Amino acid sequence: MEKVISKDGTTIAFDRLGEGPAIILVGGALSYRSHGKQVQLVELLAKHFTVINYDRRGRGDSSDTLPYAVDREIEDIEALIDEAGGSAFVYGMSSGAILALDVTNKLTNKIKKLVVFEPPLVPDNSRPPLPEDYVEQINEAIAAGNPSEAVDIFLTQAVLIPPEYLPALKEDPMWKDFNAVAHTLAYDGIIAKDVMAGKPLPPNKWSSATSPTLVISGGNSEKFFHDSAKAIINNLTDAKYHVLQGQGHDVAPEAIAPVLVEFLNGTGQSFVAATNKKS
Known part of the structure; x- marks a missing residue:
């Protein structure tokens, strides 16, 4: 390294x-x-x-x-x-x-x-845009000490994975790795906010x-x-x-x-x- x-x-x-x-x-x-x-x-x-x-x-x-x-x-x-x-x-x-x-x-x-x-x-209506308060939702979950919830928000609102699939995903060993970097989801949300707005x-x-x-x-x-x-x-x-x-x-x-x-x-x-x- x-x-x-x-x-x-x-x-x-x-x-x-x-x-x-x-x-x-x-x-x-x-x-x-x-x-x-x-x-x-x-x-x-x-x-x-x-x-x-x-x-x-x-x-x-x-x-x-x-x-x-x-x-x-x-x-x-x-x-x-x-x-x-x-x-x-x-x-x-x-x-x-x-x-x-x-x-x-x-x-x-x-x-x-x-x-x-x-x-x-x-750039159009081919899929739902990011919610206007997406970054705020991520930050609130992190501030509350709940990185897993931040990952949930990302997967359901950004990736559009149906919520019923989340329990199985959480059994994957990688979920712990996701939680470790969950606070940076807000960073990607800021990067993507203007270009994922449906405009x-x-x-x-x-x-x-x-x-x-x-x-x-x-x-x-x-x-x-x-x-x-x-x-x-x-x-x-x-x-x-x-x-x-x-x-x-x-x-x-x-x-x-x-x-x-x-x-x-x-x-x-x-x-x-x-x-x-x-x-």
Whole structure:
């Protein structure tokens, strides 16, 4: 494990594996760098890149500094990029993909290429938006000392899992890990709040993100993920779209890794035919 100090003094823990151009992995809600699938993805990508796998602030071995702001997470990633040599590829997953878009919008000159997998935007009425008081609900559960309730709120209101499925999920050993980072669900809620409101993206959203970008959706995923991808592509100046057949939101590392390698290390030409920025 290595560490960098972010601009506000927060310690960001990370692992560095492999050789080649650097890639920063930005996890989504409840993720942490030692999660099994994350570790598998790192091992696959390390054959081609120097992989920076980090704990977002407030998770794992990273510290935290309040009050939270999205700009602080952008500074965390910038510190990692500077540690990696001043420029890097970035791969963001789920709500981490929204953060990765925010990072690229602000630090385009440091992001060589960007890949995002299923940013959970709600730009229309294809699914219910986040409740207006979603972040407040999360914070109230945490303040009451009930992280499990915060995870319940996330799963039922953000992921839209029916409540009757929760008892079985709580039997999974990972539930304890979720509880340990449940307070950071409010952070992802702040990141996603404006783009999960059931309203079209503003025309200039991420307009400064000029790095070549690949937006990926799973072939088995819900319609709103595909709608989200198209909304993003329409706002970016250099973006391609790819449907990863046979995959859903819980994408398999062995399925996503070859796509990352092809786009980041190659020209990305195989994605052009499936992509039309205005489609």
